[in-house]
């Protein structure tokens with residue numbers, strides 16, 4: 001059983017977790033860390049992070065150089081270091097490497113090398129640092145859980161033109177990582193932290209550092225451990241400096257430069273109150289207050305702590321950031337500092353009379369009347385199938401500036417209309433649809449990121465409703481407190497990306513350690529809401545990840561949450577480096593018949609449990625099928641469409657109401673299960689725009 005399995009097999013997630021490591025003892029620091037050259041092997045592991053791509057390239061060639069050096073050693077093969085492993089910090093699960101070293105063959109001993117650029121904007125590096133810090137402070141984990149590593153060393157890349165000195169932030173994150181690694185490893189620093197200026201000497205400095213690291217490895221291979229008295233080594237002498245760094249209460253009194261200290265002291269806004277305090281402050285006046293000014297009140301605890309004090313948060317996606325550039329390139333319009341809007345391909349298709357997405361077949365939403373947006377481009381997962389191409393900021397809690405909801409609302413509408421207008425000249429766009437599209441009727445808060453992360457989501461949704469724009473909100477089931485505080489939306493979704501803890505961990509790669517408890521709490525909240533609003537489970541099927549043998553597990557989840565609907569969709573392959581880094585290929589995209597088989601099996605399981613569900617509708621073109629609760633079957637006919645005007649009447653009446661109060665027309669015949677889901681009034685074309693005989697039409701005619 002590997003570490004991950006052990007962790008997952010713990011009887012209760014809340015039970016204290018004990019991670020095998022060892023407290024630093026005199027023996028540890030004096031012994032050459034238990035490396036027996038005749039028995040053990042060194043496994044170098046190179047970790048890197050890269051936004052712009054340069055560190056990634058350097059890491060690959062660094063690995064090759066290190067391997068070549070290992071092979072050139074004049075010793076027999078059994079004594080040579082193993083081929084270096086290379087891992088991108090954006091895609092690994094930190095728990096697999098940074099709580100204990102990977103558990104493999106007991107004879108293999110790991111040596112960590114970390115290559116990092118520096119970013120003064122929010123990136124995965126902040127999460128990585130947060131993880132190291134949390135692990136260090138976690139009372140359930142021994143002080144030096146990584147002490148069985150043979151050694152580690154860190155190299156930082158920075159830009160001295162803009163950040164000339166360490167005080168001003170040059171390579172600041174490498175220094176911080178080095179500091180936390182020293183603590184987690186029980187001071188196994190094999191070579192001092194290296195730093196290179198990407199505009200001048202970085203390659204030279206990196207080479208020097210590599211030679212130093214190689215010497216350290218050679219000494220280990222010769223059974224001499226990390227050496228004695230070498231400045232910066234893991235020797236006990238050096239630890240004096242390290243000990244002074246850290247007081248018993250975990251606070252840091254280091255001699256690290258001022259700017260880095262500031263960065264380090266950025267609070268972990270885990271606390272909901274902190275989150276909201278920050279929100280209010282930032283929304284109220286977008287000025288950047290000094291580091292220790294007012295914190296804002298959490299939107300869920302609005303009236304508390306109004307006068308508390310907050311640090312100044314950063315922008316989530318600054319205009320100068322590579323994230324901004326990447327998202328804009330992907331077609332997003334970034335609004336303010338953390339929101340986005342994008343036209344989906346179905347909008348274009350609907351404007352040309354070539355069909356709407358599955359939301360039209362299932363719920364009556366015409367794609368050209370629908371705006372897809374998110375008020376939070378950040379999210380707390382790193383799903384393998386995410387469209388975000390690995391560039392978005394991630395975080396377990398909101399720690400950025402908060403833009404006021406009215407500014408976002410205005411901005412996203414402007415962005416949406418601008419993109420629609422750009423389609424005016426596209427061949428085939430129908431004039432009447434173009435005119436209709438200039439009045440948004442629906443809003444899907446689902447684009448990317450996590451909409452309920454945004455502290456003013458309720459105000460934002462009210463603004464939509466005030467203009468009679470319906471709201472579909474999809475959340476990732478990781479923020480139960482925010483979900484509980486969410487007011488009425490037209491249709492509330494949670495993404496159900498797996499049926500069990502192990503599978504969810506692999507596919508969503510959540511940042512929260514208590515992800516499963518958060519997930520199940522969200523299901524319970526949905527269960528409570530089911531008579532107040534339309535609730536939906538959204539399943540995204542990824543072959544090889546979350547389909548096989550999981551039908552019963554999904555049925556358990558449906559039994560727990562009793563959603564009004566279950567939407568099942570085959571994953572869409574986005575062919576990015578993100579997806580391939582996560583091990584996703586076209587092979588993971590299920591065929592439609594495989595999705596059908598899964599849905600049929602799930603329906604059978606739900607019926608065997610008498611839960612009152614049936615397959616209602618399909619949209620073969622999007623590889624999407626709808627299971628509905630019998631509550632939406634009236635006189636033997638499925639009624640999955642929504643009565644939007646009824647919804648607004650109910651909302652404006654101020655009285656309590658539920659999903660049954662805004663049921664629309666019966667589901668159209670062509671959308672029912674077995675009929676394909678393509679509106680026969682639309683024209684079906686293939687990818688090249690050539691007319692296609694609609695299978696559905698043929699079926700309907702038959």
Ligand SMILES: Cc1cc2nc3c(=O)[nH]c(=O)nc-3n(C[C@H](O)[C@H](O)[C@H](O)COP(=O)(O)O)c2cc1C
Nearest residue numbers: 050051052053054055117118119120158159170171
């Ligand atoms: C938005 C941005 C912020 C940066 N912040 C810092 C910084 O605070 N300190 C520093 O030394 N270098 C900073 N740099 C320079 C990068 O660390 C450097 O360009 C690095 O090579 C980028 O590596 P990558 O291409 O692998 O992402 C910054 C660069 C950018 C684009």
Ligand code: SF4
Nearest residue numbers: 379381383386449476
């Ligand atoms: S929850 Fe959504 S936005 Fe977040 S990583 Fe997963 S797919 Fe991407």
